[in-house]
Amino acid sequence: MKIEKISDNQIRCLLTSEDLAQRQLKLSELAYGTEKARGLFGELMKEASRQCGFEANDYPLMIEAIPLTGGSIVLIITKVENPDELDTRFSNFAPSVHRDTAQEQNAPAASPLDHLLSALRSALSEEDKETYKEKLQERRDFMLTSRMYSFDSLADAIEAVKVVGNAFSGQSSLYRDDETGRCYLLLRAGEPEDLGAMQSVFISLTEYGHAEKLSPARQQFLAGHCTVLCPSGAVEILQSLG
DSSP states (O other), rough: EEEEEEETTTTEEOHHHHHHHHOOOHHHHHTTTHHHHHHHHHHHHHHHHHHHHHOOTTTTTEEEEEEEEEGGGEEEEEOOOHHHHHHHHHHHOOOOGGGOHHHOOOOOOOHHHHHHHHHHHHHOOOOOHHHHHHHOOOOHHHHHHHEEEEEEEEOOOOOHHHHHOOOOOOOOOEEOOTTTEEEEEEEESSSGGGGGHHHHHHHHHHSEEEEOOOOHHHHHHHHHSSSSEEEHHHHHHHHHHH
């Protein structure tokens, strides 16, 4: 990662393919906004502050992404002190910048990370854009079809699935945090439509455990930091233990 100060309000950052490889990131994943991508952006801004004294503070950032051959990318990050200047710079490229007052008041403020991801997506090749779309669809499918519950102990998890009986149909995995002994049961239905028929399952599970917030990143964290007791078929295995 090489950062160069262009002016007090602008820096240039070179992210080589080696930089991305060291962080196990692909350009398409960077634009997708994974936890690793967020971590890289945070690291970039810290380095910009340390090396160049570049502080974003509360100023809006304008970010341009320029892809290079070999999988590297250049980011030009500009701190815009005058909001009117932001409109002027984008006027020839983004007519939607000039929204009406009602839209402006209701629209949530975009974060520097949002601007970075937008710039990266515009720099993707058609192949990378297709990969990005596929990953986005995978994430949406995961969020629509998955649920996770935690239990104080393995015994509680066994009791919970005994009550469920044959009402659940889908994939299931079980993880255990060895430090706390807490168990996490991940359920995934085949299709979003299947969830409606399994509401009784979810109600039963909350009587013995707790519904947890879930994301692909959380699932990956569990898989990497907890003991995987059942990589698949957890519901059926737990029922056989009971």
